[in-house]
Amino acid sequence: MLPYLLILPAIVALAAVYAYPLVKTVIMSFQDMGRRELWTGESPPWVGFDQFTNILGDAEFWHVTLRTVVFMAVCVVATMAIGLLVSLLMMRLSTWVRLTLTTALIAAWSMPLLVASSIFRWLADSDYGLVNTIIAKFAGDDWLGHNWFLDPLQGFAVIAALVIWGAIPFVVITLYAALTQVPGELTEAAQLDGASAFGVFRFVTWPVIKPVFIMVTTLSVIWDFNVFGQIWLLRGNKPEPDYETLGLYSFSKAFTSTSFSQGTAIALVTVLMLSGVAVYYLRQLMKTGEVE
Amino acid sequence: MSASTPTHPQDLRPDRKKTKLGYNVLGLVIAVVMAFPVYWLIISALRPNHEIRSYDQTLWPSSITFDNFARAVKQPNFATAIQSSLIISITAVVGGMIIATLAALAVGRFRFTGRRALLMVLILVQMLPPTAMLIPIYAQLNAMGGLNEYWGVIVVYLVSTLPFATVMIRGFVVNIPVELEESAMVDGCTRMGAFRRIIFPLLAPGLAASSIFALVNAWNEYLFAYILMNDDSKYTLNVWLMTFTTERGTDYGALMAASTMIALPVVVFFMFIQKKMATGLTSGAVKG
Numbered sequence: 001m002l003p004y005l006l007i008l009p010a011i012v013a014l015a016a017v018y019a020y021p022l023v024k025t026v027i028m029s030f031q032d033m034g035r036r037e038l039w040t041g042e043s044p045p046w047v048g049f050d051q052f053t054n055i056l057g058d059a060e061f062w063h064v065t066l067r068t069v070v071f072m073a074v075c076v077v078a079t080m081a082i083g084l085l086v087s088l089l090m091m092r093l094s095t096w097v098r099l100t101l102t103t104a105l106i107a108a109w110s111m112p113l114l115v116a117s118s119i120f121r122w123l124a125d126s127d128y129g130l131v132n133t134i135i136a137k138f139a140g141d142d143w144l145g146h147n148w149f150l151d152p153l154q155g156f157a158v159i160a161a162l163v164i165w166g167a168i169p170f171v172v173i174t175l176y177a178a179l180t181q182v183p184g185e186l187t188e189a190a191q192l193d194g195a196s197a198f199g200v201f202r203f204v205t206w207p208v209i210k211p212v213f214i215m216v217t218t219l220s221v222i223w224d225f226n227v228f229g230q231i232w233l234l235r236g237n238k239p240e241p242d243y244e245t246l247g248l249y250s251f252s253k254a255f256t257s258t259s260f261s262q263g264t265a266i267a268l269v270t271v272l273m274l275s276g277v278a279v280y281y282l283r284q285l286m287k288t289g290e291v292e
Numbered sequence: 293m294s295a296s297t298p299t300h301p302q303d304l305r306p307d308r309k310k311t312k313l314g315y316n317v318l319g320l321v322i323a324v325v326m327a328f329p330v331y332w333l334i335i336s337a338l339r340p341n342h343e344i345r346s347y348d349q350t351l352w353p354s355s356i357t358f359d360n361f362a363r364a365v366k367q368p369n370f371a372t373a374i375q376s377s378l379i380i381s382i383t384a385v386v387g388g389m390i391i392a393t394l395a396a397l398a399v400g401r402f403r404f405t406g407r408r409a410l411l412m413v414l415i416l417v418q419m420l421p422p423t424a425m426l427i428p429i430y431a432q433l434n435a436m437g438g439l440n441e442y443w444g445v446i447v448v449y450l451v452s453t454l455p456f457a458t459v460m461i462r463g464f465v466v467n468i469p470v471e472l473e474e475s476a477m478v479d480g481c482t483r484m485g486a487f488r489r490i491i492f493p494l495l496a497p498g499l500a501a502s503s504i505f506a507l508v509n510a511w512n513e514y515l516f517a518y519i520l521m522n523d524d525s526k527y528t529l530n531v532w533l534m535t536f537t538t539e540r541g542t543d544y545g546a547l548m549a550a551s552t553m554i555a556l557p558v559v560v561f562f563m564f565i566q567k568k569m570a571t572g573l574t575s576g577a578v579k580g
Contacts, residue, residue: 006398007410009391010454017429017451018417024428033431041435089319092312097319104327110562111330112512114530115551119329122336122544130332133349144347165329173566226421229515236537250423255519260427267424278419282412 022271029265035258044261051265060241061249061266065273068245071156072224075163079224080217082164083171088201090176102173109169117233120162124148124234149235152242159243162230167223171216178212179205211288218281225274246270333555336548337361344545360549364536367546372525373532380442380517380528381510384449389503391450392457393495397487399458400465414455422515430519440523448516453506460505464498465491504561511558529554 029051033044055061090098111119123130126147136143149155182205190200228247235243244252246266254263336344337360339353344360364370399407429448430439438444468491476486514530521527527535533554536547 003398003402003404003407006394006402010395010458011410013391013447013451013454014413014417017448018420018425021425021428021432022420024432025424028428028431038431038434086322089315089322092315093319094312094316097316097323101319101323101326104323106562106566107330107559108326109566110508110555110559111333112530112551112555112558114512114514114533115333115555116329118533118547118551119333121542122548123329123332125544128345128347128349128544130349133347165326168326222419228422232515237534247421247423250421251426254423254427260431263423263427267421267427270421271424274419274421278416281419282415285415 025264025268025271028261029268031261033260038258038260047261051261052269055262055265055269064244064246064249068225071160071227071245072221075160075167075224075227076217076220078160079164079167079171079220080213083168083175083216084213086168086172087175087179088205090172091179105169105172108165109173111166113166113229114233116162116166117230120158120165121234121236124158149243152240155234155243159227159231159234162234163224163227166230167220171220174212174216175209178209182208211284215281215284215288218277218284221277222274222281225270225277246273333548334552336544337552339545341545360545361553363543363546364550364553367532367535367550369524369527369532369535373527373529376442376521376526377511377529380445380449381507383442384446384510385453385503385506387446388450388453388457388506389499392454392502393461393499395454395458396461396465397491400462401470411459414458418455426516426519429516433520438520440521440526442526444520445517445528448520449510449513452513453509457502457506460502461495461498464495468494501565504565508558508561511554 028044030046030048031044032047032051036042037044086101090101093101122128124132126132126145129148131148132143132146135146148158186204187200190204195203226247227245228251231239231243231245231248239248239252247270250263250266250270253266254260335353338356338358339360340355340357341359343350343353395410398404399411433439433441433444472490472494473486476490477483481489512530514528514534517528518531518534521531524535533547533550536543536550
């Protein structure tokens with residue numbers, strides 16, 4: 001009886017802030033809740049699958065989905081590739097260089113999202129941004145006043161830089177922790193047997209760090225799929241339609257177009273898209289014995 | 293084959309020394325790239341405004357001034373924003389820690405049906421996209437009159453600390469030998485007494501780490517605070533930071549100064565707990 005009493009407050013709290021909203025999301029997705037229903041408290045009319053047929057039949061939704069997936073893929077691949085290389089590098093550094101690098105990583109990691117976004121917005125500012133100043137030095141004064149956000153492709157490059165910069169510290173520190181678990185004798189034995197550097201990595205290091213690598217990659221997929229704040233803040237709290245990923249698309253349908261049901265339906269579709277990744281992550285956790 | 297043996301043939305090979313130097317240089321370059329935005333934040337906060345509003349940005353300021361900080365502090369609602377941030381974060385963290393500790397004791401000490409399911413739920417809920425919760429929570433708080441009230445945001449923050457705090461504290465609970473607790477009870481302690489005298493003191497470092505972590509998360513959150521609180525006298529510091537951007541543009545000097553002030557406590561706290569963060573994060577316990 002005692003354990004159930006101990007978890008009761010947590011269950012109630014989780015039910016109130018996670019379970020109930022999730023159920024409500026499902027309910028709202030089958031209704032049509034707009035501004036009027038929100039303020040009068042009238043119960044919104046039921047519309048069946050209309051919200052979903054509207055969304056799935058809307059070309060914009062698929063554009064946004066494609067944009068979200070591509071953006072996520074670019075960020076995850078870049079983050080994991082850079083993260084792995086830097087963590088391997090960390091193993092080969094002198095102690096003082098490693099400490100310097102760790103300090104830099106932690107400094108970057110500890111920046112609040114809003115502060116980090118402000119810095120990147122300032123760096124990429126069209127008039128007084130450092131990035132334009134530096135490029136202009138090499139490529140000519142045309143670059144002064146260059147607006148990075150006019151072309152969404154360039155804008156997303158700035159956003160991706162922010163996301164990747166923000167994610168690298170966690171990836172590097174985690175992978176480095178895993179790398180230190182690789183037994184030194186194994187590496188040496190492989191080297192003595194004439195294995196190349198790549199061979200050592202492929203057959204000795206990689207098997208040891210693989211579970212951690214997969215876990216971090218899965219987390220990155222989920223985080224980068226849900227990127228919201230960085231885009232929202234870099235676009236001055238009102239992202240143009242060209243900058244909308246699924247989270248922002250759902251948000252703007254709900255709060256800008258005040259069609260709350262459209263917003264929840266999009267959020268629900270997003271949850272369903274991510275559930276596969278989440279289940280995979282959970283299975284990995286169970287395999288490594290984190291949830292036993 | 294230890295590298296410390298000076299006669300080790302590999303140590304004497306000059307190309308090996310060169311590679312090491314190459315690695316070190318590369319490591320320092322990466323350190324500079326990673327730290328640069330932080331440097332830029334601090335330097336922009338400290339440099340005179342005419343250098344900020346200049347087409348020719350220089351890497352080093354010509355002089356140091358606190359004007360930007362003065363302007364930031366004068367921005368309306370600074371004091372109330374500090375107050376709101378403190379009230380909301382501290383209340384949420386204290387409440388969250390109590391509930392999380394109870395749950396962590398349950399999953400760390402007892403085997404019961406549903407234990408695994410609870411752990412899985414704790415991990416899964418952290419993967420929900422924020423908008424999936426934001427919209428219904430907004431609608432619900434609106435119906436309950438909880439918009440523009442501290443308690444609405446506090447409840448949301450409190451619960452969002454539960455998943456990682458529970459998993460993190462559980463990690464500390466399972467490391468405390470059950471025998472300690474049992475022998476205290478054999479010696480006549482009640483279960484409550486054993487908890488207070490034996491478990492709690494051993495758990496204290498774990499609780500400290502988890503609460504700092506939760507505090508940082510609550511301190512940094514802006515989306516729910518922004519949507520759920522429209523009254524500018526109740527803005528939290530992060531939402532207040534957004535007021536530096538107006539229709540007429542952004543006062544970057546003041547914004548950087550204000551950002552420095554908000555980030556400073558986080559950086560200090562972060563230094564304390566960074567080792568635990570890495571382990572907490574890989575066990576799937578923390579939201580990004």
